[in-house]
Amino acid sequence: xxxxxxxxxxxxxxxxxxxxxxxxxxxxxxxxxxxxxxxxxxxxxxxxxxxxxxxxxxxxxxxxxxxxxxxxxxxxxxxxxxxxxxxxxxxxxxxxxxxxxxxxxxxxxxxxxxxxxxxxxxxxxxxxxxxxxxxxxxxxxxxxxxxxxxxxxxxxxxxxxxxxxxxxxxxxxxxxxxxxxxxxxxxxxxxxxx
Numbered sequence: 001x002x003x004x005x006x007x008x009x010x011x012x013x014x015x016x017x018x019x020x021x022x023x024x025x026x027x028x029x030x031x032x033x034x035x036x037x038x039x040x041x042x043x044x045x046x047x048x049x050x051x052x053x054x055x056x057x058x059x060x061x062x063x064x065x066x067x068x069x070x071x072x073x074x075x076x077x078x079x080x081x082x083x084x085x086x087x088x089x090x091x092x093x094x095x096x097x098x099x100x101x102x103x104x105x106x107x108x109x110x111x112x113x114x115x116x117x118x119x120x121x122x123x124x125x126x127x128x129x130x131x132x133x134x135x136x137x138x139x140x141x142x143x144x145x146x147x148x149x150x151x152x153x154x155x156x157x158x159x160x161x162x163x164x165x166x167x168x169x170x171x172x173x174x175x176x177x178x179x180x181x182x183x184x185x186x187x188x189x190x191x192x193x194x
Contacts (some may be wrong), residue, residue, distance in 0.1 A: 030060040047133035068162035080176035
C-alpha cells in the first residue's frame with residue numbers, strides 16, 4: 001500500500017467514524033426537540049402542536065439514512081480500491097466475511113432500534129394529538145397519521161437496504177468495480193463520463 005493509499009484509507013476511516021457520530025447527534029437532536037414540543041403541546045392542551053415533532057423526525061430520519069448511505073459507499077470504495085494487497089489492512093473485506101459467518105451471539109440492533117425509537121416518538125406524538133384533539137381536528141390528524149405510516153414503511157425499507165449486510169453493500173461494491181474497470185480501460189467498456 002502506497003503512502004497516498006494509506007492516507008486515503010485513514011481519511012475514509014475517519015469519515016466513517018465521523019458519520020457514525022453524526023447519526024447519534026442527529027438522533028439526540030430529534031429527541032430533544034421533539035420531546036420539548038410534545039411536553040409543551042401536552043401541557044397547553046394544543047393537539048396540533050403535537051404534530052410539530054413530525055416536522056423534525058421526518059427530515060432527521062432521512063439525514064440518518066443519508067449517513068448510512070455514505071458509510072456503505074465509503075466502506076465499499078475501500079474494499080474495491082484500497083484493500084486486497086498484502087500490506088493493506090483488509091478490515092472492510094474481513095468484516096464482510098465475518099457477516100457471512102452464522103452468528104450465535106448478540107448482533108447490533110443499531111439500525112432497527114434507531115428506526116423503532118423514531119417511530120415510537122412519532123406514535124406518541126400522534127396518539128397524544130388524537131387524544132387531545134377536537135372532532136374537527138381529528139380528521140386532519142388521522143390523515144397525517146396515515147401519511148406517517150407510509151413514510152415509516154418507506155424508511156424501514158431504506159434501513160434494511162443500508163444496514164450492515166443489506167443490499168447496499170453488494171450494489172455499491174459492484175458500482176465501484178465498474179468504475180475501477182472503466183479507469184483501467186478494459187476492452188469493450190466505455191469510459192465513464194465525467
